[in-house]
Amino acid sequence: MEQTVLQLLEKRDYHNLRSILSDMCAADIASLLEELPENKLPVVFRILPKELACDTFAYFDTDIQEVLIKAFSDTELEEVINQLYLDDTVDMIEEMPANIVRRILDHTTPEMRLEINQILKYPKDSAGSIMTTEYVSLKRDMTVQEAFTRIRRTAIDKETVYTCYVTENDRRLIGVVTVKDLLMHENDDIINDIMETNVIYVNTHEDQEIVAKTFEKYDFLALPVVDQEKRLIGIVTIDDAVDVLQDEATEDIEMMAAITPTDKPYLKTGIFETWKKRIPWLLLLMISATFTGSIIHHYEDALGAYIILSSFIPMLMDTGGNAGGQASVTIIRGLSLGEIEMGDILRIIWKEIRVAFLCGITLSVTVFFKILLIDRPAEQPVVIALIVAGTMALSVVVAKVVGCSLPILAKKIGFDPAVMASPFITTIVDTVSLIIYFNIVSNVMNI
Amino acid sequence: MEQTVLQLLEKRDYHNLRSILSDMCAADIASLLEELPENKLPVVFRILPKELACDTFAYFDTDIQEVLIKAFSDTELEEVINQLYLDDTVDMIEEMPANIVRRILDHTTPEMRLEINQILKYPKDSAGSIMTTEYVSLKRDMTVQEAFTRIRRTAIDKETVYTCYVTENDRRLIGVVTVKDLLMHENDDIINDIMETNVIYVNTHEDQEIVAKTFEKYDFLALPVVDQEKRLIGIVTIDDAVDVLQDEATEDIEMMAAITPTDKPYLKTGIFETWKKRIPWLLLLMISATFTGSIIHHYEDALGAYIILSSFIPMLMDTGGNAGGQASVTIIRGLSLGEIEMGDILRIIWKEIRVAFLCGITLSVTVFFKILLIDRPAEQPVVIALIVAGTMALSVVVAKVVGCSLPILAKKIGFDPAVMASPFITTIVDTVSLIIYFNIVSNVMNI
Secondary structure: OHHHHHHHHHOOOHHHHHHHHHOOOHHHHHHHHHOOOHHHHHHHHHHOOHHHHHHHHHHOOHHHHHHHHHHOOHHHHHHHHHHOOHHHHHHHHHHOOHHHHHHHHHOOOHHHHHHHHHHHHOOOOEHHHHOEOOOOEEOOOOEHHHHHHHHHHHHHHOOOOOEEEEEOOOOEEEEEEEHHHHHOOOOOOEHHHHOEOOOOOEEOOOEHHHHHHHHHHHOOOEEEEEOOOOEEEEEEEHHHHHHHHHHHHHHHHHHHOOOOOOOOOHHHOOHHHHHHHHHHHHHHHHHHHHHHHHHHHHOHHHHHHOHHHHHHHHHHHHHHHHHHHHHHHHHHHHHHHOOOOHHHHHHHHHHHHHHHHHHHHHHHHHHHHHHHHHHOOOOOHHHHHHHHHHHHHHHHHHHHHHHHHHHHHHHHOOOOHHHHOHHHHHHHHHHHHHHHHHHHHHHHHOO | OHHHHHHHHHOOOHHHHHHHHHOOOHHHHHHHHHOOOHHHHHHHHHHOOHHHHHHHHHHOOHHHHHHHHHHOOHHHHHHHHHHOOHHHHHHHHHHOOHHHHHHHHHOOOHHHHHHHHHHHHOOOOEHHHHOEOOOOEEOOOOEHHHHHHHHHHHHHHOOOOOEEEEEOOOOEEEEEEEHHHHHOOOOOOEHHHHOEOOOOOEEOOOEHHHHHHHHHHHOOOEEEEEOOOOEEEEEEEHHHHHHHHHHHHHHHHHHHOOOOOOOOOHHHOOHHHHHHHHHHHHHHHHHHHHHHHHHHHHOHHHHHHOHHHHHHHHHHHHHHHHHHHHHHHHHHHHHHHOOOOHHHHHHHHHHHHHHHHHHHHHHHHHHHHHHHHHHOOOOOHHHHHHHHHHHHHHHHHHHHHHHHHHHHHHHHOOOOHHHHOHHHHHHHHHHHHHHHHHHHHHHHHOO
16 A cells, blocks of 8 residues: 555656545554655645545654644644644644744634643643543523534534533533433423533543543543533543553553653654663662572572572572562552452452462472472482472462552552562562572571 | 441431432442442342433443342343343343343343344454444435434434444445534435445454454544444444453453453452462463573582672573563553554664663673672672673673564464563573573683
8 A cells, every 4th residue: 555655656646646545534544654754745645635634634643743744834734733623732732842832833823822721731641631622512591402503513623522511601510411312302402401410520630540440430432621610621532531541551561561651652762762761670670689699698508508409599589479470460450440449458468368378389289299200309309399399389478468468558658559560579579589498498407 | 428328228218318329320329339238239229210220230240230130020120131232231141140141031022132142142352242233324315304313213222323324225334424424414415425435344253452443543432343245233332442452451461470361350250260360370480490490500510619609690580581571561562552563573673682782781880880899709809790790781682682572473473472571581581691691600710
């Protein structure tokens, strides 16, 4: 497809190119055009029918949008900006360099500029920052017919018209009515009688994660955002809520792998930026891992006598880390999804102890027979196998308990539980496993 | 709130209880009722106004639904089933024991039974299994007014009416029109002239992950599902697509932590079930971690001479594992989000090599000075510090390259890339780090 476009461009066959592209969806055209060389982009973009061009523009990544804006004439810029939904414009402005932002704002109407500035004021990741101010508002004394007239008149600018908000004259939100409700009532029914008055809303400063969870819980298509006085300020639409859910999952996953989260796609992040996101954690974990080294060093005499014992250290440490990681990651995701709450902590620990017991037994028995049948140590095979198996069972139990309780404790003191995933748990569990191991060794072997 | 409900129940003050609950949303009532003791549930449920009760029923987890169905009279069951949307009924049936399924099917109309059975036939996790057959279909020669009449007549049973599908007489899908489009046209405009004919659809057997990604890409509220002959079979609604996105993220996270994924919430999974999801991976990883043990054992003489060298092993292994885990998790998530594709593999490896170089340098320099200034080995401090720093740099590079390429290779040969996360990478990287370490040690120290 990309080849066809390039060939038609080469041949300057703009007529056929236009007719091919006109049959496609905006989202598909955007994916296709992003693959083209940057210098061809403005030409192809100008071939598109105007409305389709504007729709396509909204789907581009910001770096492509920047290339296009730089190539736009003032009239072109104005056309695109006027067609974009307000929240898409704001998203774009947030990512652009200052000179382009100025150029964009110069080509918007004064009212629009006011609204953009208002949204830009809200803290990053707040409901206010992801909302749009383009919603349909109705009055309580309107009839269904009047409501439809109003929707029809204003629909063109609105991202969604299916949920309408009923407000007082001071913009206080008093009800909500869906187009489906309107369709199912008579033309002369009064909005006041059919609206739902138990409105679920969020405050402008609410965290976007809470916003996304509210969508999930109530299966809404749009959610109203109000200020302290419960005046309607804007709405968040489901597509933005879905993006938030995905971003939050990515953030959790990155933190679980000891990476500082970023909003940027991997291939668009620079080398230094990637390094900066990863190195602090690697350094921190490296330093803390030296404690395990000191423990080994401390017991080196014991190891000197029975050096075969040192060969089981990696296995004991890895297994402890894996067992703890399983528990912590399960709990972290449960907390994120809202399936697990603070109050469940004792139930969770009790459950993990029992699971750890089962896992510990299975692993111990396996390792016991593996040592006797496969490794076959020259001296005291049964004692060595028992020491290793015993350490395994104990450290799996410790690992699971540490793994399940740390994320909950982190949340309690206001940290993101996702930090308490495998890498951290591993470092802690390594230390504990080694202490258990060497204590058993020194007691049993009388060193 | 829960206390109030219990107190009112105790006092048999059903009147006040009913009026409190009637003011709440179905989703909130469901959360509240799930906290009540099981034996109180049917009583409170019966207090609710009928329609609200049915709405609430759809929000319950299946175990609560089971309790209620067991308590229902035949009439009650019939009422609830008739009110539920078809896809919710199917979801419920999939989780219920056979005797309850039979009871449910006995109380549905023959047509509904047919449709339920049809959806149940589709493979788990396919588009067919998450769709609903309750959609609005229009004909191409209808006017806008006729379309509205049809929507009004059938809206009550439909989960969404906002996207309508235009089909031929043989049910072949030929177009799509939204209620917003209809509102913005004149009453006597013809559907054929205003419908979008470039319809995005999925096949009944398409994987639900693809379905969810299609929603994300096009910002749809509903997506049509067709059979091989492009006949319209059903639609998937955005709320189900959101659930799929969340489930897929959870699945990735669980696999990254070496857990067999499950659909069940943590607190509802039994001890044995949790054990079964975790133990195979722990066993597998434990066995493979013994290779690192054998390597240490193999070089034990070298360690015997300079036993301080063994105290750096945990740090080297942990850091390698963490560095590799960072790379692999970033790539796995990128693949899941569709930000990274197969073709990017060389670009990714090249990027990771450069990041690894930066990370390796930082870590090496830190560890070099740490050994010289803090650990201060008695013999040959500079040589030892150089050996450890050199191993660190090399193993970080290896770890990053292994970490970024294995998930892509896994995908290439048809495995889920998420398996290639930290635990697996750690095991591989541990072995490689140790081999590097001992080779440097034996060459430099001339052992």
